[in-house]
Amino acid sequence: xxxxxxxxxxxxxxxxxxxxxxxxxxxxxxxxxxxxxxxxxxxxxxxxxxxxxxxxxxxxxxxxxxxxxxxxxxxxxxxxxxxxxxxxxxxxxxxxxxxxxxxxxxxxxxxxxxxxxxxxxxxxxxxxxxxxxxxxxxxxxxxxxxxxxxxxxxxxxxxxxxxx
Amino acid sequence: xxxxxxxxxxxxxxxxxxxxxxxxxxxxxxxxxxxxxxxxxxxxxxxxxxxxxxxxxxxxxxxxxxxxxxxxxxxxxxxxxxxxxxxxxxxxxxxxxxxxxxxxxxxxxxxxxxxxxxxxxxxxxxxxxxxxxxxxxxxxxxxxxxxxxxxxxxxxxxxxxxxxxxxxxxxxxxxxxxxxxxxxxxxxxxxxxxxxxxxxxxxxxxxxxxxxxxxxxxxxxxxxxxxxxxxxxxxxxxxxxxxxxxxxxxxxxxxxxxxxxxxxxxxxxxxxxxxxxxxxxxxxxxxxxxxxxxxxxxxxxxxxxxxxxxxxxxxxxxxxxxxxxxxxxxxxxxxxxxxxxxxxxxxxxxxxxxxxxxxxxxxxxxxxxxxxxxxxxxxxxxxxxxxxxxxxxxxxxxxxxxxxxxxxxxxxxxxxxxxxxxxxxxxxxxxxxxxxxxxxxxxxxxxxxxxxxxxxxxxxxxxxxxxxxxxxxxxxxx
Numbered sequence: 001x002x003x004x005x006x007x008x009x010x011x012x013x014x015x016x017x018x019x020x021x022x023x024x025x026x027x028x029x030x031x032x033x034x035x036x037x038x039x040x041x042x043x044x045x046x047x048x049x050x051x052x053x054x055x056x057x058x059x060x061x062x063x064x065x066x067x068x069x070x071x072x073x074x075x076x077x078x079x080x081x082x083x084x085x086x087x088x089x090x091x092x093x094x095x096x097x098x099x100x101x102x103x104x105x106x107x108x109x110x111x112x113x114x115x116x117x118x119x120x121x122x123x124x125x126x127x128x129x130x131x132x133x134x135x136x137x138x139x140x141x142x143x144x145x146x147x148x149x150x151x152x153x154x155x156x157x158x159x160x161x162x163x164x
Numbered sequence: 165x166x167x168x169x170x171x172x173x174x175x176x177x178x179x180x181x182x183x184x185x186x187x188x189x190x191x192x193x194x195x196x197x198x199x200x201x202x203x204x205x206x207x208x209x210x211x212x213x214x215x216x217x218x219x220x221x222x223x224x225x226x227x228x229x230x231x232x233x234x235x236x237x238x239x240x241x242x243x244x245x246x247x248x249x250x251x252x253x254x255x256x257x258x259x260x261x262x263x264x265x266x267x268x269x270x271x272x273x274x275x276x277x278x279x280x281x282x283x284x285x286x287x288x289x290x291x292x293x294x295x296x297x298x299x300x301x302x303x304x305x306x307x308x309x310x311x312x313x314x315x316x317x318x319x320x321x322x323x324x325x326x327x328x329x330x331x332x333x334x335x336x337x338x339x340x341x342x343x344x345x346x347x348x349x350x351x352x353x354x355x356x357x358x359x360x361x362x363x364x365x366x367x368x369x370x371x372x373x374x375x376x377x378x379x380x381x382x383x384x385x386x387x388x389x390x391x392x393x394x395x396x397x398x399x400x401x402x403x404x405x406x407x408x409x410x411x412x413x414x415x416x417x418x419x420x421x422x423x424x425x426x427x428x429x430x431x432x433x434x435x436x437x438x439x440x441x442x443x444x445x446x447x448x449x450x451x452x453x454x455x456x457x458x459x460x461x462x463x464x465x466x467x468x469x470x471x472x473x474x475x476x477x478x479x480x481x482x483x484x485x486x487x488x489x490x491x492x493x494x495x496x497x498x499x500x501x502x503x504x505x506x507x508x509x510x511x512x513x514x515x516x517x518x519x520x521x522x523x524x525x526x527x528x529x530x531x532x533x534x535x536x537x538x539x540x541x542x543x544x545x546x547x548x549x550x551x552x553x554x555x556x557x558x559x560x561x562x563x564x565x566x567x568x569x570x571x572x573x574x575x576x577x578x579x580x581x582x583x584x585x586x587x588x589x590x591x592x593x594x595x596x597x598x599x600x601x602x603x604x605x606x607x608x609x610x611x612x613x614x615x616x617x618x619x620x621x622x623x624x625x626x627x628x629x630x631x632x633x634x635x636x637x638x639x640x641x642x
Contacts, residue, residue: 003462004467004471005462005463005467005470006461006462006463006482007463007474007480008463008467008470008471008473008474008480009471009474010467010471036468036471037468038467039466039467039468039621039622040620040621040622041328041466041468041620041622042328042329042579042616042617042619042620042622042623043328043329044329045326045328045329045336049336059616059619060329060616060617061616061617061619061620061621080326080336081326082325082326082327082328082336082468083328083466083468083469083471083472084468084471084472085468085471105176105177105448106176106447106448106476107174107175107176107448107450109176119475119476119477120475121471121474121475122474122475122477123474123475123476123477123478124477139336139337140326140336140338141177142177142326143176158471158475159475159476
């Protein structure tokens with residue numbers, strides 16, 4: 001696997017090693033944030049945006065540390081992260097459907113119950129999903145969109161293309 | 165001439181506030197424009213590709229930098245050679261192409277029309293200059309801030325991405341919002357006078373001379389903060405002067421400030437943050453980014469900015485360079501190729517891309533013309549962007565009472581420019597009012613904050629360069 005600074009794409013292995021992937025038990029309990037902030041950059045927007053104090057940094061340049069027991073998967077940080085690097089995944093519901101919450105700043109704008117094309121970290125189309133929730137963050141004006149995806153794709157889908 | 169409308173009317177995040185609709189005339193033909201917008205943006209928006217011809221070889225020229233630095237967009241406006249990018253559009257302006265050297269005879273001889281004795285002169289109204297002015301706002305020191313652009317805020321006005329950094333600063337806001345906030349705040353400071361659309365042209369023994377369309381000023385300051393920013397680097401390749409080739413920052417101004425799309429099919433050269441961020445913004449504006457190319461084997465900018473465009477399918481081709489472009493009156497095709505570790509082109513890997521626009525995001529050079537005229541000690545420090553002024557940790561140069569802040573001191577970013585501007589502001593207060601506890605504490609906190617910002621691995625280069633640029637600070641500590 002080539003380094004993410006050569007490709008602009010991070011793999012699950014790297015995320016796991018950095019402590020960004022919660023264990024099965026936590027995943028099954030309910031929605032949870034997945035941080036894909038893999039490079040030490042001076043920023044702590046997530047730390048201050050979390051209503052549950054689930055995110056911490058000692059120094060502003062540290063990688064964020066997520067306390068998965070505190071994280072409720074509320075998704076506030078998704079719309080605030082300047083790097084658009086935070087997602088919420090939910091595999092807690094019965095059946096084969098999972099959910100991914102992601103930031104969206106492109107046209108067309110998404111609407112609830114609308115069908116969307118699911119894209120992976122390299123922009124490849126990996127399926128279709130439906131928007132189950134959408135709102136605009138009041139500070140950043142970014143759209144925060146929750147889409148239904150096949151359960152096995154919750155760690156794959158990282159963007160959407162809205163079908164008009 | 166292919167006339168079209170390049171304006172962006174709807175945007176997922178931005179709203180473009182345009183002035184009154186007016187008519188201007190390009191080579192006799194009427195064009196729609198909006199009052200107060202950049203004249204260059206208005207001309208470009210109407211689909212005009214060629215602004216002027218070069219004086220000798222008669223090669224086409226158009227917008228490149230959009231901030232009054234390069235001269236590519238000079239045309240004759242109502243008979244006078246004018247840099248259109250920093251000139252606001254007005255009703256009935258008559259614009260003609262220039263195909264020779266602009267004649268100087270039409271300029272009136274201008275004498276000094278106002279002499280200003282002031283405590284502090286700030287050169288540049290970007291984040292660094294505005295920060296210094298903010299510290300001095302409301303104090304008993306009189307301040308003049310000179311800025312050469314249509315809108316105050318430096319490059320912040322085109323930064324539509326959300327700011328990184330800590331909550332105490334601006335994190336979570338978008339750059340242009342910060343610029344608006346500061347511009348409003350400074351307009352309410354009774355002791356700060358802003359001379360906008362005014363250029364500092366020289367430092368003389370009589371004082372600092374600045375000119376605007378209306379006046380020439382002779383300014384005699386006790387303290388100076390030079391925060392003149394930087395300009396974009398150029399790159400050598402075949403036909404690199406063809407319209408459609410722009411500085412990435414220039415394209416950002418065109419697109420994010422004036423709401424005009426630079427092109428439809430884009431090649432971005434350089435994968436630093438500027439190249440990555442503009443690629444994302446182009447997607448937001450509805451353009452197609454064919455590729456981002458990078459000569460080094462690794463992406464130069466932050467991973468998060470790269471990931472943002474990769475997930476929409478934009479390829480980032482590392483170890484690639486641009487060989488040349490083709491086109492008649494603007495770019496129609498670009499040729500790229502793979503390079504080896506020694507940056508030599510690998511034959512047989514050439515590939516042509518159908519693009520109408522090539523954006524150069526290959527770094528910035530500190531804009532040090534003015535600060536050098538004060539006679540400050542300079543040093544060539546590639547890690548900081550080239551020739552830069554030496555400075556104390558409190559931002560004072562080798563010439564007493566002359567301070568620097570922002571990109572002209574080191575190519576970095578807006579947050580550090582703000583911090584340096586604040587430090588320079590407090591340093592002036594300390595010099596003018598003595599070693600007051602309050603000011604000293606605030607300044608020390610800022611120096612510490614700056615140090616913390618630069619402690620990230622992504623700032624390694626700046627950290628190294630910074631050490632080389634420091635001079636002992638006994639002058640400031642006095």
